[in-house]
Each structure stands twice: as C-alpha cells, then as structure tokens.
Amino acid sequence: MIRTPLRPLARILSARASGENPDTIERANLRDRHEAMRDKARARAEGRLLLLGAAFFAAFAVVGMRMGVLATTEPEEPQAVASGASILAQRADIVDRRGRVLATNLVTHALYAQPQLMVDPARAAKGLAIVFPDLDEKQLLKDFTGARKFLWIKKKISPEQMQLVHEIGDPGLLFGPREMRLYPNGALAAHILGGASFGREGVASAEVIGTAGVERTFDAWLRDPANNGAPLQLSLDLTVQSTVEEVLDGGMKLMNAKGAAAVLMKVDSGEIVSMVSLPDFDPNDRPAPLTKGDAGDSPLFNRAVQGVYELGSTFKIFAVGQALDLGLVGPETMIDTKGPMVWGKFKIRDFHNYGPALSVRDVIIKSSNIGTAHIAQTIGAERQQTFLKSLGFFEPTAVELAEAASARPIVPRKWPEITTMTVSYGHGLSASPLHLAAAYASMVNGGTRVTPTLLRAKSQMTGARIVSEDTSARVRTMLRDVVRKGTATFAEVPGYEVGGKTGTADKPMPKGGYYKDKVIATFASVFPAHDPQYVLVVSLDEPVETSGSEPRRTAGWTAVPVAAEIIRRVAPLMGLRPEVEPSTEGGVTLVSN
C-alpha cells in the first residue's frame, strides 16, 4: 500500500510560498487517513457481525428443527441405554417402618369389546354371562348388537377369568394390560392407606390415582418417576398395627361399643406407630361413601383423625399442667371441691361428692370437675386459650392424610368464664383422638410440642417448648398416680408403669343437649411413666359394660381395660423391656456366686 505522506513536500513548499500555514495540510491529510482507517474497521466489524448472525441463525434453526422433529414423532424409549431400577410400576410401593409391604402393584388385564369385530355376539354375550355371573346377558347382547364401537366390560380380571374369556374365542373380546393396586394385608391400616382407583383409562394402560389416605396425600410423590421406584416408608409397624386392631376389635365387642379408635404415638418424634379406627373396610374393595345418614357411621370414617369428640376429663391434665407450670398451684395445694358448684344458671357436678377440698394431685386422681374448674378460674380464659392453642387444639392436625385437613376441632366461638371452666374438664371443645395423643405427647415428653406424622422420621426435631421439664415430670407422676390409685386402676400392666387419664363424655344430641346413656369413653395413657416412650389413646364410642348389676359406662370400666391389654401385647413387640423380675420358666436358672 502506498502511504500518502502527511506533509507532501510539493504542497508544503507551494503553501509556504503563498504564505499559508503548512500545518493545515498535515491536519487535512491526517484526517483523511483516519477516516480511511475507520471505514475499513467498520467494514470488517460489519462482516463479522453478519457472520455471527448467520451462525446464530443456523444454530437456532437447527434447534428449532430438532424440536419440531421431536414434537411430531412418536415418543420412543431409548434403546441402547442400560436400564436402572427401571420404572416398571407406575406407582411406588408403600411399606411400613421395617420395610414390610403395605401396598404394591399387580399386573392384571382389563376386558373390553369391539362389537364390529365380533363373529357371534350372541354366543359371546352368553359366554361372558357364564364367566362373570354379575353381568347381564341381555344387556351385553344389546350393547354388542347396537351402534357402539367400543365398550369396557370389566376393569380388572384374574388370570383364570382371562383364560375362560380366551376360551370363548371371539375376536371382538380384547384385553388391555392394567396395573392394579393391591393391599396384601386386607383391612389392616385401611384408613391410613385409603385406596386407589383408575383415573384416565386407555386400551394400553390406565392411570392409578389415590382416592384417600396417604395414597391421596402422596399421590404425586408415588407417581413421580424421579424417585426411581423408591417405596414410601410410613412410621407404622405392621405387627403392632395388627395387634392393636385385634385387641381393639375384641374390646369393642366386649364393651358393646359401636365404634372404637386408638392412636399409638412415639412421644419424642410424633411418629404414629399404629392408628386404628373401627369399624374398618378393605381398601382392595373400597365401599362407596354413604349417601344418607351420618357420615360418621360409615366404615370409611376415620374416627381417630376425622372424629371430633368432646374428650371429657382427659383434658383436666392440661388445666392442671398449665397451673403447675405458671406456678399458681403445687401438687399439694388444696382446691375447693364443694359441690355442686353453681355458676350463673349452670351447675357443675362431680361423679361422686369428694368432700370440701382435695389436693391438686387428688383432683386429677379422683377426676374432680369442680376442682379443675376452680383451677381453670385462676388461670383465666386468655392464658387457657393460648395454652390449648399451643398444644394444637385450634387447628386440624398436620398428619399426612387427605382427610386430616377437614377435621377441624370444634372450638367455642366466645370464651366466657363458664367456657373456661367447662373446657378445663373437656366439655365444649371437641377434638380428635389424634389431637389428644399429640397434646399428651407434648405434655409428657419433657414439654416440647409434638407434631403427629405418618412418615418414618429421618431426623429428630425438637418442637417449641410448651411446659417446663419439671412440670412435665410432675404431670407424669400425677398420671401414674391415676393408674396406681385413681380412676384407671385397670390400666396397671406389670413392668410398664402405665400412667394415664380417663375421660367419659356424654354424647351430644344432633339437636342440642346430651344423651343420658350414650358416652364417649377415652383413656389417654403414657408408658413407661418415668421415661416416656409411647402415648396411647383409646376411645370407645357408646361402650357399656354389663358384667355388674347395673351397666357401667365410665372409661375406667370400658376404655381402660382395653388400653391395658393393648399395652401388654404391644409393648414387647416394640422391644420395650418390662422392669420386673422376669419369670424363670423354661430351664433358665438364676445363678449367683
């Protein structure tokens, strides 16, 4: 390239000769040179931008075309990929805390018909009516000869039935593979598992969706392929659950109750080891909900979670515990129990007359309504409400069941002093047995809030403090005294140091007022009392014990013996060692030097 000199001599000389400033020539030349350089740089930059633009366009065009191809082609499984724990079942299993199966899947077939492919509709209809006695031959024939091109005949059939249908041999009868939810343990833990049914159905497959219980709560999780088939582990123990169901069922029949519920919970983590509601049902064949009458009478109704009842004297421990925690009373403070206690137009009575005064300890042991009402008066409405709220009695439990959120406790709207008094002994506030179990666990475990859960707890979490450890220990001693010499002496199980509180509440009539001869008997217990591990709440609906000369309905005669038998059977299963001298049967001899 020929570089133009900035100061061409010829022009400089001529400029000097004419008396002009030669520097202007230099500046003009310099400017020309800079302009040329700038033009060149711009042209290069534009070229690069164009190239970059083309590259981007090409890249996006490739991405777009690939997306178009992917969107329009049929989905296809990768062929050359090694399968991991393959996603064969579309729904994960549910297992108990030791990994035993509670719910799993089974491949079966659905039967459908395409009448236009049929050779002999009359024969097919006849054959089907023989294989499936619940089908109507005439109706089938009408369907097969009508205008319909497709109809489902059976959603689930067994291999034997499938073979029989094969033997009919009509090409218009076809099978579609189905995954069926199976609960191998039958009615065991039915209310917790809930049930499953088919969602959208196609010929090749059908969606299995949870309809209730944990199946519904964890529906999305169970169907999530990202879990790679990992089962859902519950906190339940299959053996314990089965034992509780057996004992509770026997107890319910023995006590002529129409329903029963039990909750067994770990006091530290809130894990529910067993939760039973009777009568129950088989989740493999979930009955239809009642269309008329009280929903609470349906076997589908989970009394332990959905049933909100006035739980009676079991609440007394909350008033006394709070009073102890606030330092208002000590265990030996004397409380006025002169009865009946008149408050406005209300009269509060005790089951028996306990004389003019009882110590706080004896108020609990003998379960005095009047004494508790006096204690609640010293606490006051506001503090009582705050305390019950902190125990979770004002909102539904957080347990992972689809039904739990709708089971809201019934709390009085206004809270005058009479409400303070009645709530202190468990009338006027309705809560579920699960609420009660969680609140008892919170009271006795050292005083920290327990949230009930159905999932196996991976880590220990300490909740908010509710009462001091000291109060918690005193409450445990009082509960133990109730069993040793109070209203729950039948709950004594040698070696397990059971502590608890009974509660017998009259059932409210639907139109207001209370039944005279219908009660809810509840026993809330903790064992072992000095080192609490488990809380057990047993609740019987309309029990009556008829071995005596007159029918007895109090919890001490009905719920307590049932709870004691449950503890006796279940505690060894959970590996809880009794603290007694074990018997020396079976060739074992004590040796001492």
Added chain:
Amino acid sequence: MRSLLYVLTAFAVMGLAFWAYRENYHTQAEVAEARRLQAEIADLRERLGVLKAEWAYLNRPDRLRALAEINFGRLGLLPMEPRQFGDVREVPYPGLSLLPVSDAVDAIAIEGANQ
C-alpha cells in the same frame, strides 16, 4: 507411483466400507440383544413384583394368626408377652468341665492288667 496410490486408496475405501457394513450389522444385533434382555428384565421384574405381593399376602398377620391357632397343638405359639424378656444375668455359667473321659477304657484295661 501415482497409480499404486490410487489402487491402495480404492482398496482402503473398500476395506472401510466392509468394516462399516459389519459394524452396522453388529450394532443392530447388539441393540436387538439389549432389547431382548430388557424385555426379559422387565418380565422378571414383573414376576418379582408378583412374588413379593404374594409373599406379603401369605404373610399377612390375619393369616399367620389363623395358622398359629390351627397348628397350636404342634407349635404352641402364643402372643409375645412381657415375661418373655430375659436377662444376661439369668444365663447360667457353664459347669466345671469334667476330666476327659476318653482315657476311661485305658484305665479299665490298666486296672485289669494289674490284677
């Protein structure tokens, strides 16, 4: 020289083509094999699932309880009770070991010899 190069190149192309042909069929065979294996795995998994379900069904507590009751005469199984817990302290110490008895015969023989 140049013609040799052409011939060699042609042979190389033919060789590569043959290799690619073989690889292609080989791959297809492997894919088919993998598919077959996966189908087999799926089938076995399904059977495993059925067996697991059957195991759970046969081990359901209701059935085991009924079986324990039916076979009570032979097995004598009862629900677990608190008194069944033992303690290490209850296990007896082993008794003092006796002198070895293997020499007894010899001893008699020796006695006989002495008489």
